[in-house]
Amino acid sequence: MSQAPASQDGLPNTQDISDVEAIYSQSQEQPGGDVQKWGRLFPVGIRAKFDGLDMFKNEYTLGRGESCDVVVGLQNLVEKYLLTISKTHLKVVRAEASTGWHVYLEDLSSNGTFVNGELVGRGNKVALKNNDEISLSMKLLKVFVFHDYMDNDSASYPEQLRARYTMSRVLGAGACGEVRLAFRKGTMERFAIKIISKKKFTLRGQHQINQTDAVANEVNVLRALDHPCVIRIHDVIDSPAAVYIVLELVEGGELFDRVMALKQLDEPTAKLYFYQMLQAVRYLHQKGIAHRDLKPENVLLASEEQETLVKITDFGLAKIVEEDGLLKTLCGTPTYVAPEVLRRRPDANYTHSVDCWSLGVILFICLAGYPPFSPEYKDMPLQEQILRGRFTFQRRQWRGVSEPAKDLVRRLLTVDPAQRISVEQALQHPWLQDKKTAAVADRLMGRGKRRAEDCLAPAGRRRRTLADVNGHQETATS
Structure with missing residues (x-):
C-alpha cells in the first residue's frame, strides 16, 4: 500500500x-x-x-x-x-x-x-x-x-440488573420488548439483553398467551443448548415487570438485513449459511425441540465477513416435543408457517417438519431475494398460496441458480408433511455434497474442539441418494 x-x-x-x-x-x-x-x-x-x-x-x-x-x-x-x-x-x-x-x-x-x-x-x-x-x-x-452517568434512565431497571450490568443502546425491538447492548461490570464483556414484559399479548390476533410462561419456556430451552450455531444464554434476571435474558452478543446483524442489502445471496454463500442452519436445526430436533418460528430475522451472523458463523436465535415459540412427537399450538410468523399449521383443524397435529418448511422459505429468500409467499401477491390470498404450495421461480432472479438448489427448495416446500424432506435428508441432498462448503463451515463452527456427541457427521459420510418427493404443486417460469 x-x-x-x-x-x-x-x-x-x-x-x-x-x-x-x-x-x-x-x-x-x-x-x-x-x-x-x-x-x-x-x-x-x-x-x-x-x-x-x-x-x-x-x-x-x-x-x-x-x-x-x-x-x-x-x-x-x-x-x-x-x-x-x-x-x-x-x-x-x-x-x-x-x-x-x-x-x-x-x-x-x-x-x-x-x-x-x-x-x-x-x-x-x-x-x-x-x-x-x-x-x-x-x-x-x-x-x-x-x-x-448523569442520566437517570438506569433507575428504571431492577437493582439486581444494575448491580451486574451497565445498560446501553437499543439493538432491536419487537412486539413484546426490546434488546439492548449491555456491559458486564468488572469485566466489561458485551452482551445483548432481551427485555420481555410480563404482560399478556395477542398472538396473530387469535390467542392470548401469558408472557411469563413464554419467557420461562425460552429460558429453559436455551439453558439446555450447547451448539456453535445456536445463541447461548448467560444469565437470567427476573423482576415483577419483566424478565431480562442475557445473551451472547452477535454483531454481524440479521440474515434478513444481509439479504436485503445484497438483493440476493450468491449461491456459494447461501449454501454456506444454509448448511449451518441445517446443522443447528438438526441439533435442536435431536434434542426434541421444534423452533417453530424460523425466519431470516431469527438467523444472526457473527460478523460482516462473507464467510461467517450463523446463529439461530429467539426460541420464544420453541417447545419440547411430547412423547408422541406432535405439536398442536398454532404459532409462528404467517409468511413462514407450514400449511399444516394454517389448517386450524381441532385435531390438527404437526411435527418437526414445520421447521423444514420454514427453512425452505428461508433458502428461497436467500437465493432469490424475494419471498415465495406474500400478501403482496394479489392473484391469491396468502393462506391459499401456502396451503396449495404455490410459488414461482421468477426467471430473472433465478437465472444463475443451479437446478440442485431449486430441487432442494421444492422438496422443503412440499405441502404434505409426510412427503416433505427432513433435515437429515436435506443434509444428504446433492446440493450440499460440497466438501469445500463443509470444510469452511466446520472451521467456523470449531467442531474439532467440541465433544464427540455434539459433533455432526462429516459430508463425506453422507449418502447422495434421495427418494422422489411427491404431492407438491408449483408454478415455475424458469
Whole structure:
C-alpha cells in the first residue's frame, strides 16, 4: 500500500476516505473508572481495539496526534483505516449553561465523525446524549457508545440488573420488548439483553398467551443448548415487570438485513449459511425441540465477513416435543408457517417438519431475494398460496441458480408433511455434497474442539441418494 506523505509534525497526512472500504469495528475494554466520573466511552464494534474511557475532565480529544487524550494508533486500527483518522479528529466537551450541564461533540476531522450514523461535519457540534454511538471517518466504523452517568434512565431497571450490568443502546425491538447492548461490570464483556414484559399479548390476533410462561419456556430451552450455531444464554434476571435474558452478543446483524442489502445471496454463500442452519436445526430436533418460528430475522451472523458463523436465535415459540412427537399450538410468523399449521383443524397435529418448511422459505429468500409467499401477491390470498404450495421461480432472479438448489427448495416446500424432506435428508441432498462448503463451515463452527456427541457427521459420510418427493404443486417460469 502506498504511504501518505508526512506533514511537518512528522505524522502522515490524513488519507481520503474514498481509498478505504467501509467496515465495522471491534474493541476490547479493561475494567477501571472513578466514582466521580460523569461519563464513559464504551468501546463497540468488530475490528478495532480500544479501551474504555472514564470521563471526569470537562474536555477530551481523540485523534492520531500525541497530544490527544485518546491517541489512535496501530494498536487500535490497521494502517489503511488509521490513515483516515485526523491528527485531532474530534473533541467531547462537558459545558455548563443556564439550564445545567450538557455534553457536546465537535467534529474536527477531514473525513468526518458520525453520531448514530449521522455526519456531524468538520467544525460542527452536536449534543451528545446517553447511549449515542460514535463512528470515525465512516458511519460503519463504530468505535464508542457514550454513557452519561448523569442520566437517570438506569433507575428504571431492577437493582439486581444494575448491580451486574451497565445498560446501553437499543439493538432491536419487537412486539413484546426490546434488546439492548449491555456491559458486564468488572469485566466489561458485551452482551445483548432481551427485555420481555410480563404482560399478556395477542398472538396473530387469535390467542392470548401469558408472557411469563413464554419467557420461562425460552429460558429453559436455551439453558439446555450447547451448539456453535445456536445463541447461548448467560444469565437470567427476573423482576415483577419483566424478565431480562442475557445473551451472547452477535454483531454481524440479521440474515434478513444481509439479504436485503445484497438483493440476493450468491449461491456459494447461501449454501454456506444454509448448511449451518441445517446443522443447528438438526441439533435442536435431536434434542426434541421444534423452533417453530424460523425466519431470516431469527438467523444472526457473527460478523460482516462473507464467510461467517450463523446463529439461530429467539426460541420464544420453541417447545419440547411430547412423547408422541406432535405439536398442536398454532404459532409462528404467517409468511413462514407450514400449511399444516394454517389448517386450524381441532385435531390438527404437526411435527418437526414445520421447521423444514420454514427453512425452505428461508433458502428461497436467500437465493432469490424475494419471498415465495406474500400478501403482496394479489392473484391469491396468502393462506391459499401456502396451503396449495404455490410459488414461482421468477426467471430473472433465478437465472444463475443451479437446478440442485431449486430441487432442494421444492422438496422443503412440499405441502404434505409426510412427503416433505427432513433435515437429515436435506443434509444428504446433492446440493450440499460440497466438501469445500463443509470444510469452511466446520472451521467456523470449531467442531474439532467440541465433544464427540455434539459433533455432526462429516459430508463425506453422507449418502447422495434421495427418494422422489411427491404431492407438491408449483408454478415455475424458469
